[in-house]
Amino acid sequence: MxxxxxxxxxxxxxxxxxxxxxxxxxxxxxxxxxxxxxxxQGSSHGSARIFRYAYADPFYAELVxxxxxxxxxxxxxxxxxxxxxVGGVDHGRGREPGxxxxxxxxxxxxxxxxxxxxxxxxxxxxxxxxxxxFQPGAGVLDAQGAVEAMVELAVAAxxxxxxxxxxxxxxxxxAGFTVSGPRGERxxxxxxxxxxxxxxxxxxGALPLPPAFLAGLPRLAVRQENAFHFPYRDPGRPWPTxxxxxxxxxxxxxxxxxxxxxxxxxxxxxHGGRPIRxxxxxxxVVDPANRARVVAYVRAHLPGLVAEPYAETTCLFTSTPDEDxxxxxxxxxxxxxxxxxxxxxxAPLLGAMAAxxxxxxxxxxxxxxxxxxxxxx
Numbered sequence: 319m320x321x322x323x324x325x326x327x328x329x330x331x332x333x334x335x336x337x338x339x340x341x342x343x344x345x346x347x348x349x350x351x352x353x354x355x356x357x358x359q360g361s362s363h364g365s366a367r368i369f370r371y372a373y374a375d376p377f378y379a380e381l382v383x384x385x386x387x388x389x390x391x392x393x394x395x396x397x398x399x400x401x402x403x404v405g406g407v408d409h410g411r412g413r414e415p416g417x418x419x420x421x422x423x424x425x426x427x428x429x430x431x432x433x434x435x436x437x438x439x440x441x442x443x444x445x446x447x448x449x450x451x452f453q454p455g456a457g458v459l460d461a462q463g464a465v466e467a468m469v470e471l472a473v474a475a476x477x478x479x480x481x482x483x484x485x486x487x488x489x490x491x492x493a494g495f496t497v498s499g500p501r502g503e504r505x506x507x508x509x510x511x512x513x514x515x516x517x518x519x520x521x522x523g524a525l526p527l528p529p530a531f532l533a534g535l536p537r538l539a540v541r542q543e544n545a546f547h548f549p550y551r552d553p554g555r556p557w558p559t560x561x562x563x564x565x566x567x568x569x570x571x572x573x574x575x576x577x578x579x580x581x582x583x584x585x586x587x588x589h590g591g592r593p594i595r596x597x598x599x600x601x602x603v604v605d606p607a608n609r610a611r612v613v614a615y616v617r618a619h620l621p622g623l624v625a626e627p628y629a630e631t632t633c634l635f636t637s638t639p640d641e642d643x644x645x646x647x648x649x650x651x652x653x654x655x656x657x658x659x660x661x662x663x664x665a666p667l668l669g670a671m672a673a674x675x676x677x678x679x680x681x682x683x684x685x686x687x688x689x690x691x692x693x694x695x
Contacts, residue, residue, distance in 0.1 A: 322348040322478070324676060325497050325507035327485055327521075329355035330362035331461060331662050332654050333513035334468035335669025336676070341475035343673065348505055349469070349477055350497070352484035352517070356465035359597065361515045361634045365575035366584050367662045368559045369459040370406045371427045372418045372451055377683075379425045381664055388666035396467035398460075404573060405558040406456025407444065409437070412563035415451035422453070429453050443555060443622020448564075456559055458572050461662055468666070488512075488651075490526040495650065509676055513654040516540045516597030516634040522653075531648040531689040536638040538655065542600045543591035543635050544608045546627040547578040548616055555622065557583055562619060569615050577631075583623055585612055588659060589635065597634055604630050635659040645672055645686040652676045653689070 326337045329351035337349040356362045373379040393400050408415055415431060422429045430452045432440070437450035473479055480499070487498040488510055497505040514521050519538050550557070559572040567587045574584040590608055594600060609630065617625040636657040638644065643656035645668065654672045656664060674680030 320348070321506035322346045323508045324348070324511060325350060325495075325505050326511040326513060327497070328513040328515060328517075329465065329469060329479070329481075330360045330513065330515050331465055331665040332656055332668060332672070333511070334465045334472065335665045336511050336513060336654060336672040337477050338468040338472040338475070338666075339669045339673035340676070341472040341477040343677070345677070347472065347477040348480065348507075349472060350480045350483045350485065350499070350505070352482070354481050355469045355479075356462040359600070361636065361657075362461050362465050362662070363633070364462055364577045364631075365460045366572055366577050367459040367461045368406065368456070368561070368570060368572050369401050369663045370456040370559065370561070371422055371425075371453050372406065372408050372456070372561070374414065374417055374421060376421050376424060377685075379421050379427065381667065383425055383427065385664050385667040388670065392464065392467055392471075392666050395471055398463055398467050400460050400464050400467065401457050402460075402573070402575075403455055403457040404556065406453040407437070407441065407558045407560045408451040409446045409448050409560070410562045410564035411448055412565060412568070413561060415449045418451045422451075427453065428455060441558065443552070443557065443620065444560065445619045445621055452558070458559065458575060459662055460575065464665060468669070485521070488525055495526075509650050509652070511652045511654060511672060511676055513672075515655070515657070516600070516636045518636065518653070518655055519596040520598060525651055526649070527651055528648055531646070534689040535644060535646070535653070536640070536688055538657070539637045540594050540596055541589060541591040541635045541637070542594050543586060543589075543633050544604050544612070545584055545586040545631050545633060546609060546612050547574050547582040547584055547629040548620070548623040548625065548627055549582045551622050551624055553581060557622070569612070569619075571620065578629060582628060583620070585616055585620065585623075587612060589637070591632070591635065600632065600634060602632050604632060643668065643686050644688060645675060645682045646689040647675045648689060
């Protein structure tokens with residue numbers, strides 16, 4: 319039986335970030351993953367996630383600013399370029415570009431507020447009817463590359479990685495825990511960090527956590543989302559990321575990177591996928607009704623794309639009702655779920671917060687600790 323001070327369950331963005339931060343502090347860490355880091359059955363695979371500053375809530379806008387130094391350290395330490403700063407466009411009445419601009423002004427983020435005519439002149443491949451917020455520092459985050467970079471740095475700092483290692487049980491044993499693997503293997507741990515993404519709903523009830531703590535956690539809703547790649551009509555024209563909200567579900571798009579063979583834009587509805595109980599229920603089947611809605615959207619709002627997807631995929635979103643994250647801890651177990659479809663951009667910063675929480679060396683914002691008795695905000 320192997321032993322470690324910390325066992326981190328899940329090698330997606332958050333598990334990898336937490337293991338990296340713990341290992342760099344000199345802690346003994348084992349990172350276990352049911353598949354491979356950033357595997358296709360999780361939430362962190364692929365090369366294309368939106369990195370943006372535009373939040374109506376200043377709390378999250380400020381958190382993106384705080385994450386910048388963590389991303390810079392990760393890129394420097396790994397020698398990888400993880401964020402492609404193509405710029406980001408937000409538009410539509412439901413998106414409230416003017417309100418977003420005021421928030422970015424308050425937190426010191428460079429931006430422009432453009433008229434519809436100015437925006438159409440700059441990006442004729444977009445059909446816009448409202449003012450447009452442009453963030454030049456926004457762009458495309460390579461999620462899989464970030465996971466690989468953090469795992470590599472964690473291992474270089476002494477962490478041990480175990481792949482194809484789904485956890486079958488976590489049992490309290492004395493002052494610590496025994497974490498059981500798929501073939502009878504066991505790990506002794508002083509502290510367990512659970513960063514299992516869409517598998518978390520299945521694991522929570524089996525964790526030896528106080529009933530009051532579990533009762534305080536929000537309901538986690540898992541969706542099998544759909545994403546589609548559409549070819550560029552003019553492959554030489556640069557494309558920003560886009561978020562458009564105008565009465566229906568928000569739709570986002572971004573250059574697809576490796577996921578799209580560098581020849582198309584990834585387009586998807588936000589929270590438009592099929593609800594499932596947990597990641598174990600995903601089937602990887604694209605919803606034809608979702609496809610039809612996204613094709614119609616591209617035809618109406620993204621004239622610079624050919625409205626016929628050449629590739630499509632599914633992915634997992636695990637969301638809380640208010641889209642806040644969960645970073646909370648009780649009795650030697652830390653639960654980490656920065657989710658709701660917008661957590662990736664914060665990964666290295668939240669990994670540092672999770673490491674602070676697990677080691678007791680620092681705190682996290684009260685709104686991320688719903689299982690602990692904190693005053694309501």
